[in-house]
Amino acid sequence: MVTALYIHIPFCAAKCSYCSFNSYAGLEGLQERYVEALCVEMVKSASGRRIAPLQTIFLGGGTPTLLSASLLRKVLSSCLALFPLAPDAEISIEANPGTVDGEKLDFLRAAGVNRLSLGVQSFADQELGRIGRIHSAAEAVRAVHMARAAGFQNLSLDLMYGLPDQDAGSWRTSLETAFSLALNHLSLYQLTVEEGTPLERMVREKRVQLPDDDDVAVMDALSTELSAGAGLLQYEISNYAQPGYQCRHNITYWENRDYLAIGSGAVSCLDGCRRRTVAGPEQYCDLIEAGQSVVIEEETLQADASFRETVIMGLRLNRGVSLNQLQRRYGILPEDYYGKILEQLIADGLLVQKGGYLRLTERGRVFANRVMAELV
Ligand code: SF4
Incomplete structure (x- = not known):
């Protein structure tokens, strides 16, 4: 029985140089159509399926907080009208610090979102610039303070190590800055250079240099050691949390339980069957508007x-x-x-x-x- 719902918002203000996710910059004009299409897919997905009260909803991307408050309201209200919700459900949204302000955060908290996951990646402006992030370190710190002021008591932050020209000292500074913000949860990812990304080209052309394996191993060890010292215990290879603040939605994935995913390029796992929807947001809208299925791949999983x-x-x-x-x-x-x-x-x-x-x-x-x- 499904207890977890993922909603994909594929829009970003700019594409980060390392990113191979299903996300797109420059599609602002499509956002309204996309949200309409999402709502239609939600109605279809909710009908004829036994859905237990949802324990978790996760709005991910892309950058969900790039949507205006009125479009976010539409997504959340459709979702809450269609799916039963457990009283203590975890409702998460991913946010880019360059796309939030006090007003949007107040709105999200009031709309029932109770967990905010901020993609910060680094607290060094030079590192942020090299990977094409749209925000500064100071903006990230401000976003954390605004989120607390809006009433978010469950606050997570993503950081990355192994970044171009990063060293262990700079990684330590990013970690210590994060700890000084008294976060409840940290995701610490090692950068992987994905094929076809601008970063791959920059590395190939030796325009940036990546830390070597020994440096990365030191950063990796620092992550676990310093997080434990700050009261954030590792509970997954890349994730650390205060007791009681583990991400319940992601635990669904790690336990390989069923989940329903809505949106372009979203992968659902339902009753032993994995299905994927069309990746392109425009094609996704076209198919929904034509009353056709957006599912492009279905695989029955052998036991x-x-x-x-x-x-x-x-x-x-x-x-x-x-x-x-x-x-x-x-x-x-x-x-x-x-x-x-x-x-x-x-x-x-x-x-x-x-x-x-x-x-x-x-x-x-x-x-x-x-x-x-x-x-x-
Ligand atoms: S904000 Fe996230 S999803 Fe968007 S381009 Fe950057 S890494 Fe990719």
């Missing part, structure tokens, strides 16, 4: 593929994957499925099976990609 995904996704969580739940859901345990591969990973000190969970050890988290590759 063993779903089992492997549940193991791999669950291992991203520090607590690991519940053996009990695997047994109940698939009737099989990792030791039976993986046999000697699992034995070896445990013998190598990369995985441990304890207290009803299979999880990565501390060393296993460092070599997480290798472990996942063996279990995929």
Whole structure:
């Protein structure tokens, strides 16, 4: 039964140099049409499906806060009118500090949004400039203060390490600035240079230099060490939270549970079937307006593929994957499925099976990609 809803807003003020997400700059003229289309897709998705009261709603992108308050109102009110909501539901929105002001934040809080995730990436202006962010460090700090003033008690911030010309000292400064803002949740991502992005070209043409693996390992270690010191405990490979502030929506993904996703390029996972909608926002609007389906890909997940995904996704969580739940859901345990591969990973000190969970050890988290590759 679906308890999580994702809504994709694909618009951005400008495209960051590293970004390979389904997001577009320069489509301001399409926003109204897109919101209309979203509402139509929501109506279709809500009808004829058993939906339990939603535990989480997540407006992501793109930059949802690029939409005007009246368009955001339309999205939120349609969603709340169509889907039942649990009384303590987590309603998150992603925001770019360059697209919020006190008024918009007041509106979002009043409209029921109770978790704000600010994409800050760095508190060094030079680093922000190199990756094409539209905001300064000072604007990011201001956005945090405005969010608190608007009444957001659940505030998260994204930072990135491994950025062009970044060193451990600058990463430490970004982390310490974030801690000084008393956030409830931090997402700390290592930059990956995606093919076809402007950043890839800049790296290839040696116009920027990336930190080497040793530097990145130091930054990685700093992330865990300093976050723990600030009372933010790692609960997933890239995520840290005060107790009780883990992102419930993302835990749905990591536990490989069902979720409904609306919007262009959105991927839903429903009753053993994964489906993807058309990526281009304009094409998405055209199809909806013509009364046609926006689904372009549908895949039925075989039980063993779903089992492997549940193991791999669950291992991203520090607590690991519940053996009990695997047994109940698939009737099989990792030791039976993986046999000697699992034995070896445990013998190598990369995985441990304890207290009803299979999880990565501390060393296993460092070599997480290798472990996942063996279990995929
Ligand atoms: S704001 Fe986010 S989604 Fe938009 S271009 Fe930058 S990284 Fe991509």
